[in-house]
Amino acid sequence: MSEAAEKFETAMPAWKQWQEAPWGRLRYAIAEANLLRNLGERADEPLRVLDLAGGDGGDALRLAARGHHVTIADYAPAMLTAAAGRAAAAGLTDLVACVEADANALPADIVRGEFDVVLCHNLLQYVDDVRHTLAASLAPLRPGGLFSVMAINRHSAPLTAAVREMDLAAATAALDTDQSRTEMFDASLTLHTAEEITRHLSDLGCQDLRHYGIRTVCDYIIDDARKHDPAFYNDLERLELALTARHPYMHTARLFQLTARKHVE
Structure with missing residues (x-):
């Protein structure tokens, strides 16, 4: 196991706690909503989805629960074990496949997979060559397929x-x-x-690029305790959904999400 993979394994308890906190729930809820708006009517069709650096399945299980077939690729065995366990507990084992692989060195069968959707969420901040990672992430996507990339927004720091x-x-x-x-x-x-x-994706031939903000206001509300109140959380999620694609708020959100279509020859 690599040193990086060991760090992710060590952090598993804290990561699980983060996902269950209001800010973690918002991150997944808003990302899913943005994917669905881009999929449109196809959101109700069984699609083939590749979730790169998909960890323990936070994005993948939401999509599998909608009937999509999701392959999670991650280089941390502990994350994949957790993802498989979550899929089994949710009765989604037949819709979730886990592959131990680095996003920059994917197996040939995945590269040739012609996936309908590819996710590259919260990976870019860890890599040295962003353009190379984006190109590698786009390779398994069929022409016209939907690509979603998410990362920490430098403007928010x-x-x-x-x-x-x-x-x-x-x-x-x-x-x-x-x-x-x-x-x-x-x-x-x-x-x-x-x-x-966006410039990298345009240079790589992507089309129909759209920019969203995730946790546009959540991280700037310092009363974290109140976010655990169900009524307040519901209002916060409603506001985040209203702001996610609204200029200029996405520019200072804690995370940015970009969606794009792979160029059709």
Whole structure:
């Protein structure tokens, strides 16, 4: 097992707790809503989905529950074991396949898979060559298929430091760096903007690019305890859904999500 995979395995309990917290639930709910709006009527058809660096299945199980066939590719065995367990508990084993693989070195059968949808969520901040990873992620997608990429938004870093941490010096420093760190996974991060990734996708031949914000206001509400109140959470999710595609709010959201269609020859 690689050192990186071991870090993800060690962080599994904290990761599970994060997913179940209001901010984790929002991340998955808003991403799913944005996928469904792009799939339109096809959202009700059984589609073939590839979830790259899909971890323990947070995105995949939502799509499998809608009847889609989802392949999760991840290089952390503990994450894949957790994903398989979650799929079994939900009665979705027949719709979820787990493959141990690096997104930048996918098995040939996956590369040739002609998937209808490919997800590349929260991977880019961990890689050295973003363009190479995007190209590798697009390879298994059929022409005209839907691609979804998500990453931490670099524009949010100064606001996060100023509002949540009350660290104005760190906020000022964050204006001029793309480097950050995740304590949960004990790893260095490179932050990107939606504008940068949009240019890469356009250069790679993608079409119909759309920009969404995820956790547009959640992370700037410092009263985290109140977010656990069901009524407040419901109002927060409703607001996040209303803001996700509305200019200019997506530009300072904690995460950006871009969807695009693979070029049809």
